Amino acid sequence: MTLAVALGLLISQSDGFAAEKLKRAIDIEVAGQKAAGNSQKSVERLDDESRKMLEEYRLLSQQLQRTKLANDDLQSQVERQSDEIQRISAELKEIDRMRSELDPLMQQMLETLAELVARDSPFLSEEREARVASLQGANEDRSIEISERYRQLLEAYQIEADYGRNIEAYQAQLVTEAEQQKMVDFLRIGRVALFYQTLDGKAGGVWDNQNRRWISLDASHMTELTRSIRIARKQLPPDLMVLPMRIPEGGSR
Incomplete structure (x- = not known):
């Protein structure tokens, strides 16, 4: 082997090593850029997820607040209804007490009215006797409210009172x-x-x-x-x- 050939081989081997190193350097750079790109995408994805979670948190907080307000309003309604039930219960007891007192009073008033018609002058006899009979039937009919029976009785008394003024x-x-x-x-x-x-x-x-x-x-x-x-x-x-x-x-x- 001559010196020129040996030198040529040495130069060829040196160029091959340099090219290999350059290729590895380029590959490393490309890999680094890819890694950097992936990292950026990961950061952006995490940022999007964070914003999404924050928005969901805000929505949940608003829903929770609305639910709390609705519960407070419902509680107020329950308390008002409870007060109303107690008031109605007290009124019903008072009505029962009044009914127990009104029933005998109305019966006495009806008997007095019937006696008045029977002992009075015989004017409009059929009309007045029919009115008394209707009142007696209504007084025995418990499906008719006591207030309505009492109203009818007072109306009959008013009619009888008017007879004395005309x-x-x-x-x-x-x-x-x-x-x-x-x-x-x-x-x-x-x-x-x-x-x-x-x-x-x-x-x-x-x-x-x-x-x-x-x-x-x-x-x-x-x-x-x-x-x-x-x-x-x-x-x-x-x-x-x-x-x-x-x-x-x-x-x-």
Whole structure:
């Protein structure tokens, strides 16, 4: 081997080593860049996850706050309902107490009303007796509220009270002592007097409540009785009525 050939081989081997070192250096650099890129991606991914977790935390915190407020409101409602239940319970007890006191009172009032109608002058008898019967039926019907039964009873008392403050003329059947019926005109002056007159205006009478009978009136009273009936019907203007009155307990006519 000559010196030139040996030197050439030496140079070739040196270039090969240098190229190998350069390649390794490049590979290391590339690997480092890849690693750096992967690390950056990992950091970015972790940052995204952190932001996502933070947002979820905020949402959960808001939901928790809303739930707490809803629970507080629900608790307030429960307390209010509890107070309302206690109030209603107390009112029901008071109603039961009032009912226990009202029932006997209403029964007594009803009996008094029935006695009044039975012993009073026989005006509007069918209407008044039917009203009492209706009240008695309602008082026995426990499906009707006690307040409604009491209202009906007070209304009946008011109607009876009004009878004593007005005059009225109406037609109805008169039952005679012979148990015969005939249509006549009735004239009621408050509760003071009750008259009747036949439809032809030729006969009439006044009620004697003490003896529970009708007393015939003289024919001389028929003209005034006719006029008084027309006044009660508002067919004539209001005016003084001059009629014979039957005074209880033996008074004069």
